[in-house]
Amino acid sequence: MSGWNAQDIPDQSGRTAVVTGANSGLGYVTARELARSGARVVLACRSEARGNEAIDRLMAEVPDAIAEFGRLDLSDLGSVREFAATWPYERIDLLVNNAGVMALPYGTTADGFETQFGVNHLGHFALTGLLFPALLGTPGARIVNLSSTAHALGNIDIHDLNSERNYRPWTAYARSKTANLLFTHELARKLAAIGSDVVVAAAHPGYAATNLQTAAPKMQGRKGAERFMEIGNRYFAQSAEAGALPTLYAATAPDVRPDAFIGPSFLGWRGSPAKSWRASWTLNDRAGELLWSASEELTGVTYDGLKA
Numbered sequence: 001m002s003g004w005n006a007q008d009i010p011d012q013s014g015r016t017a018v019v020t021g022a023n024s025g026l027g028y029v030t031a032r033e034l035a036r037s038g039a040r041v042v043l044a045c046r047s048e049a050r051g052n053e054a055i056d057r058l059m060a061e062v063p064d065a066i067a068e069f070g071r072l073d074l075s076d077l078g079s080v081r082e083f084a085a086t087w088p089y090e091r092i093d094l095l096v097n098n099a100g101v102m103a104l105p106y107g108t109t110a111d112g113f114e115t116q117f118g119v120n121h122l123g124h125f126a127l128t129g130l131l132f133p134a135l136l137g138t139p140g141a142r143i144v145n146l147s148s149t150a151h152a153l154g155n156i157d158i159h160d161l162n163s164e165r166n167y168r169p170w171t172a173y174a175r176s177k178t179a180n181l182l183f184t185h186e187l188a189r190k191l192a193a194i195g196s197d198v199v200v201a202a203a204h205p206g207y208a209a210t211n212l213q214t215a216a217p218k219m220q221g222r223k224g225a226e227r228f229m230e231i232g233n234r235y236f237a238q239s240a241e242a243g244a245l246p247t248l249y250a251a252t253a254p255d256v257r258p259d260a261f262i263g264p265s266f267l268g269w270r271g272s273p274a275k276s277w278r279a280s281w282t283l284n285d286r287a288g289e290l291l292w293s294a295s296e297e298l299t300g301v302t303y304d305g306l307k308a
Contacts, residue, residue: 004272005245006033009252013038016089017251018131020044020072020124021099023054026146026205029244030096032058034251035065039094044072044083046099074099074123076110077299084130091138092131094251097124097145097180103169113298114162116169120176122299125183129301135198136305143200144250145184149263151177155281158290161298178282179291181261186288188259190306199258203250204276205243206264238264249273259283 017034021027022043035041035058043058045051051069058067073079100120109118128135128143135141154174157163161179163172184202191198246262250273256262263276281287296302 004249004253006036006241006248009033009037009248010254011038012093012252015039015093016042016091017094017096018042018044018070018092019096019098020074020127023047023050025240026244026247027096027098028054028058029240030098030247030251031067032061032065033244033248034094035067036062037252040066040068040089042068042070044070044099046071046073046075046079072099072127073110074119074127075115077123077126078110080123080126081130084127087131087134090134091141092134093138093141095128095131095135095141095143096247096251097128097143098247099124100146100176103173105169106163106167114164114167114172116172116176117162117179120173121179121183122295124180125295126299126301128187129299129303132303133305136196139197141198142251142256143187143198144247145180145200145202146204146247147180147184147202147261148173148177148204149206149276150174151181151282152279154178155279156182156287156291158287158294161291161294178279181278181282182284182288182291183295184261185259185283186285186292189285189288190303192258194306199256201250201256201258201260201262203246203261203273204263205246206238206271207243246273246276 017039019027019031022031023045031041031043043051043054055067055069072083101116104115107115113122151174154171156175156178181202184200187200250256250262261276261278262273265271265274
């Protein structure tokens with residue numbers, strides 16, 4: 001992996017990719033570089049205006065790109081179902097579950113879930129499940145779930161998945177990122193059990209300069225905190241271009257194994273893609289089973305093809 005960069009992405013011609021949250025930051029860079037490598041890319045975004053602006057920007061940077069907008073609001077399971085129901089292609093070679101929110105004040109989704117758990121985990125669990133028949137039917141398909149080193153700050157509480165008893169923004173974020181890794185782990189186990197060649201892996205960007213860091217302070221009107229995050233992004237974070245490399249590696253490199261967790265090589269902060277440390281609880285089979293069952297119950301989504 002040493003020195004791996006976007007120029008090392010294998011040819012993606014003939015492949016179809018979905019990238020959630022692709023209108024800015026890591027998602028935009030991921031979509032752009034996949035398109036540059038020949039993939040048809042669907043930018044799945046909540047805002048049609050911002051999504052189409054991203055398409056225009058991408059086409060200006062990669063004139064021969066094949067890219068389109070798809071409306072997807074992960075905080076609303078109705079929107080997730082509509083996106084899947086109107087999917088226009090027979091195949092999906094790559095699903096990048098990139099979109100997310102971080103350390104927001106307490107809130108709930110359209111379906112009543114705590115926002116971070118609802119968007120970061122449940123929305124993507126439902127989306128992947130609803131698109132699963134197309135993924136399972138596409139030889140060599142791959143799923144990449146975005147997590148974070150912040151997962152180490154909190155394990156899930158299976159009895160309080162929506163943080164109703166004691167909400168702390170950063171703890172809730174950490175739990176949602178742990179959920180991303182447990183989802184990856186359990187899906188990898190289930191795919192292995194049926195002998196599927198679909199690969200599911202996870203990635204994280206280290207400390208990358210995106211608007212994720214400033215969203216919560218801006219929402220709360222905390223100008224000082226917003227400025228602090230902006231300074232951190234400017235002087236300490238790596239660029240979104242560099243932060244997207246672990247995702248792109250997990251999405252395209254031929255040596256990626258099921259349940260891999262890819263991040264920056266230097267202290268998990270910056271550098272070329274490498275195998276990343278993860279907390280032991282993200283590899284707990286029983287926790288993965290319990291989260292899977294709870295996620296099915298909460299979303300009403302089951303994975304056709306995984307059960308007899």
